Amino acid sequence: MSGIQEATNQFLDVTLHDNQRSVPRAESDIRSESEHLHVTIGATVPTGFEQTAADEVREKLGSWCKISKDRGKIYFDIALESLPQVHCLRSVDNLFVVVQEFKDYQFRNTKEEVLKDFEDLAAKLPWSDPLKVWTLNTSFKKKKTKRKKISQNSSKGKLESGQGDKFDEKDGHEEPGRNALDSHILDYYENPAIREEVSTLVGDDLASCSEIDGSPREETEPQVRKFRVTCNRAGEKHCFTSNEAARDFGGAVQDHFKWKADMTNFDVEVLLNIHDNEVIVGIALTEESLHRRNITHFGPTTLRSTLAYGMLRLCAPQPTDIIVDPITFPVFCSKTSWGLPIDAVQWDICNLPLRTGSVDIIVTDMPFGKRMGSKKRNWNLYPACLQEMSRVCRPGTGRAVLLTQDKKCFTKALSRMGHVWRKVHTVWVNIGGLHAAVYLLRRTPQAFVHPSEQDGKELGNAKNEDDQ
Incomplete structure (x- = not known):
């Protein structure tokens, strides 16, 4: 068995084991929900390379991609089962799911009127599907962390028992092929051989996800989530500041979901992106830029x-x-x-x-x-x-x-x-x-x-x- 196949099997064993505790649902219902739920994903990219990122999205996801007027951002539609593949894109820094886009938002004349509109907007937005995406995304990140810990503990145990791969004592280098799960093979979603299994896993995760808008599928009470609102604003014709918009819109989000505001230790980050008359509300899917995922050491001039x-x-x-x-x-x-x-x-x-x-x-x-x-x-x-x-x-x-x-x-x-x-x-x-x-x-x-x-x-x- 090749190293790639072995790593894939190990990943599937761990993930399938995690999903055995999921709430059972009909397989047809699971596939139907994962295949028919399409969402819009936004991504920040290095400025100037928007077209390069759009080309990669079309090549790897087969999705049409829109380049935003706000430099350094692109938007594309995907089926929910393609969400893990989005994290494998090499040209994107940060990801978020779009709640709603207003291409020509009509700002009122005074600051008080604009901020009141932001407050009223929070309760009118279609939060349900984007929050499902956020929940699924969080589930994948937790499983990836768990797989990494299992892999590290397994490797440590083998070395302590003398069964691990050999070291070159002279320079400390490990032999080629050691611990494939620690390499880029973790980008398993790029492997066509296991896309069907990934689709099934997405369905299983959907089955176990709670409705975060207040109607949980399981008997347990939903936990109170911590959140913050981040406003990114560009344009000279706005009569309000970014902090004012984030404050008033965030207060309305808190009243709507009964969440707790926390600017540092938060679970959910709601984004309010404003560029001239374009307003996009989103939910962040990444905690830190993806450009850090392959860098093991940062020097004074490390290139993204x-x-x-x-x-x-x-x-x-x-x-x-x-x-x-x-x-x-x-x-x-x-x-x-x-x-x-x-x-x-x-x-x-x-x-x-x-x-x-x-x-x-x-x-x-x-x-x-x-x-x-x-x-x-x-x-x-x-x-x-x-x-x-x-x-x-x-x-x-x-x-x-x-x-x-x-x-x-x-x-x-x-x-x-x-x-x-x-x-x-x-x-x-x-x-x-x-x-x-x-x-x-x-x-x-x-x-x-x-x-x-x-x-x-x-x-x-x-x-x-x-x-x-």
């Missing part, structure tokens, strides 16, 4: 994995392409899909230990000159980087995707390298409040000539002219 994914998609990589990140390599390879050991080495970006013309794609985060290096040093560093990258990249087909906030310096350096690099596209992004750019470059067909050789040719030509 969602942004790295968007950069990589820009250059349309093929299975046979050789891809190199000569600067932020440890960030990209902090964890591998199959548990394979990775050797990280320190390179000199201006003198890479790679053969000329051996690389298909270069993807990297250039030093901004803020947390690392300086803008003064960038004036010498950037031209040297582009020159060395042009050497190792294949002429004619090679590509480079480079991120930098020092746009003036990069533009100047690129203008001096026009014979080997051609700018194809620029994506403007926001990196922690910094206005940065992602440049997609294509290697020209011109063969690389080392500057010393070029200087020698120019000197020889000049000498020949003098002799004549």
